[in-house]
Amino acid sequence: xxxxxxxxxxxxxxxxxxxxxxxxxxxxxxxxxxxxxxxxxxxxxxxxxxxxxxxxxxxxxxxxxxxxxxxxxxxxxxxxxxxxxxxxxxxxxxxxxxxxxxxxxxxxxxxxxxxxxxxxxxxxxxxxxxxxxxxx
Amino acid sequence: xxxxxxxxxxxxxxxxxxxxxxxxxxxxxxxxxxxxxxxxxxxxxxxxxxxxxxxxxxxxxxxxxxxxxxxxxxxxxxxxxxxxxxxxxxxxxxxxxxxxxxxxxxxxxxxxxxxxxxxxxxxxxxxxxxxxxxxxxxxxxxxxxxxxxxxxxxxxxxxxxxxxxxxxxxxxxxxxxxxxxxxxxxxxxxxxxxxxxxxxxxxxxxxxxxxxxxxxxxxxxxxxxxxxxxxxxxxxxxxxxxxxxxxxxxxxxxxxxxxxxxxxxxxxxxxxxxxxxxxxxxxxxxxxxxxxxxxxxxxxxxxxxxxxxxxxxxxxxxxxxxxxxxxxxxxxxxxxxxxxxxxxxxxxxxxxxxxxxxxxxxxxxxxxxxxxxxxxxxxxxxxxxxxxxxxxxxxxxxxxxxxxxxxxxxxxxxxxxxxxxxxxxxxxxxxxxxxxxxxxxxxxxxxxxxxxxxxxxxxxxxxxxxxxxxxxxxxxxxxxxxxxxxxxxx
Ligand SMILES: Cc1cc2nc3c(=O)[nH]c(=O)nc-3n(C[C@H](O)[C@H](O)[C@H](O)COP(=O)(O)O)c2cc1C
Ligand code: SF4
Ligand code: FES
Numbered sequence: 001x002x003x004x005x006x007x008x009x010x011x012x013x014x015x016x017x018x019x020x021x022x023x024x025x026x027x028x029x030x031x032x033x034x035x036x037x038x039x040x041x042x043x044x045x046x047x048x049x050x051x052x053x054x055x056x057x058x059x060x061x062x063x064x065x066x067x068x069x070x071x072x073x074x075x076x077x078x079x080x081x082x083x084x085x086x087x088x089x090x091x092x093x094x095x096x097x098x099x100x101x102x103x104x105x106x107x108x109x110x111x112x113x114x115x116x117x118x119x120x121x122x123x124x125x126x127x128x129x130x131x132x133x134x135x136x
Numbered sequence: 137x138x139x140x141x142x143x144x145x146x147x148x149x150x151x152x153x154x155x156x157x158x159x160x161x162x163x164x165x166x167x168x169x170x171x172x173x174x175x176x177x178x179x180x181x182x183x184x185x186x187x188x189x190x191x192x193x194x195x196x197x198x199x200x201x202x203x204x205x206x207x208x209x210x211x212x213x214x215x216x217x218x219x220x221x222x223x224x225x226x227x228x229x230x231x232x233x234x235x236x237x238x239x240x241x242x243x244x245x246x247x248x249x250x251x252x253x254x255x256x257x258x259x260x261x262x263x264x265x266x267x268x269x270x271x272x273x274x275x276x277x278x279x280x281x282x283x284x285x286x287x288x289x290x291x292x293x294x295x296x297x298x299x300x301x302x303x304x305x306x307x308x309x310x311x312x313x314x315x316x317x318x319x320x321x322x323x324x325x326x327x328x329x330x331x332x333x334x335x336x337x338x339x340x341x342x343x344x345x346x347x348x349x350x351x352x353x354x355x356x357x358x359x360x361x362x363x364x365x366x367x368x369x370x371x372x373x374x375x376x377x378x379x380x381x382x383x384x385x386x387x388x389x390x391x392x393x394x395x396x397x398x399x400x401x402x403x404x405x406x407x408x409x410x411x412x413x414x415x416x417x418x419x420x421x422x423x424x425x426x427x428x429x430x431x432x433x434x435x436x437x438x439x440x441x442x443x444x445x446x447x448x449x450x451x452x453x454x455x456x457x458x459x460x461x462x463x464x465x466x467x468x469x470x471x472x473x474x475x476x477x478x479x480x481x482x483x484x485x486x487x488x489x490x491x492x493x494x495x496x497x498x499x500x501x502x503x504x505x506x507x508x509x510x511x512x513x514x515x516x517x518x519x520x521x522x523x524x525x526x527x528x529x530x531x532x533x534x535x536x537x538x539x540x541x542x543x544x545x546x547x548x549x550x551x552x553x554x555x556x557x558x559x560x561x562x563x564x565x566x567x568x569x570x571x572x573x574x575x576x577x578x579x580x581x582x583x584x585x586x587x588x589x590x591x592x593x594x595x596x597x598x599x600x601x602x603x604x605x606x607x608x609x610x611x612x613x614x615x616x617x618x619x620x621x622x623x624x625x626x
Binding site: 063074123 | 147148150151152175177178180309310311312313314315317318343350351352353354378380381382383384385386397398399400401402403418459460461462463467468469490499503533535536537538541546549553
């Protein structure tokens, strides 16, 4: 099953210039993560070494090779959000437990700081109370 | 006929509940048009309605406010009056953001009804060299940070040998405190497509890429759809383009690291030469410009270089979309000619802090920019004047901190950010930033001898780093130390 998804994803992008990142993005989008078992298959299809593909996956903060255990909440910890209470929000999100909390450095929502993103849903002017509401 | 309501669908509006407002409006029987955002984010969700005096606004709205707006209650508590009379908009000079809040992002008809497309039409009637000359004459400089003249870069690519050339748009917008690229990608995508098509014609490029950070998934999606619409409308004519997603690496905003990333490798900075203009993407001549640089191009072609150049001061010509962020009452996008002062932006527009406390420090130009103290708030925002006071404009972001900010902590954060995001290619940055964090920690633990060590370290980073990641991190660190020394002694 996973192997089929990997094959069809590779096939969709193989003709593009520089297909590696598009393939990794689509896999993570479809499966929620990039299974380690997929790396040799990708390497072979793109005529790269496994080490090269592994090197790319590990270089970029966005890519994950473990399946998330809960919905991913990216909490912005950059300066504008810091100035509006991001640290408090971060601690609160970690304590909540209903989501997998990840740090992110700016979501472009700085005029609505502090900000976060739940999956792909943008959240602004957050307070611990509002976060509880969103997370249920 | 049903009353029509305009409700933004910019991420900044969605983040504070615009979808729920739009649903409530539909439930109340209104016809809802989802537009871009005006960039007046403290008013979001902002709802607008047509009237004899132009669109009138209501905001910030909750779903509960909407029924009365649909019914046409004139003295609604959230009423703002005609949008064109709001001082926040009246005092701006919007060229790049002329359509912000007015149009539906994916409607070419809306785009053209509000002046879009005129630049490309003009360019198609011009020889490539004449287009380049217009950009040179406008004085347009790169909006990504280094402020290099765009026309000169284009001419280098046009003159470089090669059949296949590229235009790459840097939409990585890694700087915290900035969101103008995001607003354009989501809100006025055809403007960027038009700018890139003009650039392609000028330099003889047949392919284009727009590199957008993975933190902006909506931008990637909307822009991808906009490309399809433009292609179907026959806009691309001999040129094709694609949007590509970054993957959470700040240094991939550096142009050569971005090329590596587009080619499918780790985003490690390349040594220059060769310049990307000569040997860029896949070794081909490549124009790389910031998104706002390319988005300024259609106005220059449509209105003429002199029109654009007459905004601004000295060698900083045209307008800059300043992005107000952090602890402010009225954060938002303020497009003004260069030469406006920080004090005007902070108080006349930003309204002072959201917390009501005094402003302590303002970081201008992203995480690699200086903390600008009050003594410099009256310096005109132009590239040269800012260089004189040891600061930079960067991508035009400004982040405000009130008097509860701990500047030593912010300096430490800047070093730690560099350590985390360093691509590792050169030692002053890779090792220096990690050492820098340790030295700041010791300094804060009371060891005062560490201060001269920190200064030496910053000096090495500044002079020996391969790119601005390492060479500019000393700006926030040393500006914090120099202007707020009391925060480092405790
Ligand atoms: C660490 C680092 C990050 C950068 N991030 C960006 C960015 O996010 N967006 C951008 O346009 N330029 C960024 N730049 C500047 C680019 O290298 C380059 O100067 C710019 O894209 C050129 O376009 P312009 O001449 O239109 O400004 C960054 C530079 C460095 C050193
Ligand atoms: S300064 Fe830092 S980011 Fe730039 S090339 Fe050197 S190690 Fe890489
Ligand atoms: S700094 Fe948090 S969204 Fe930009």
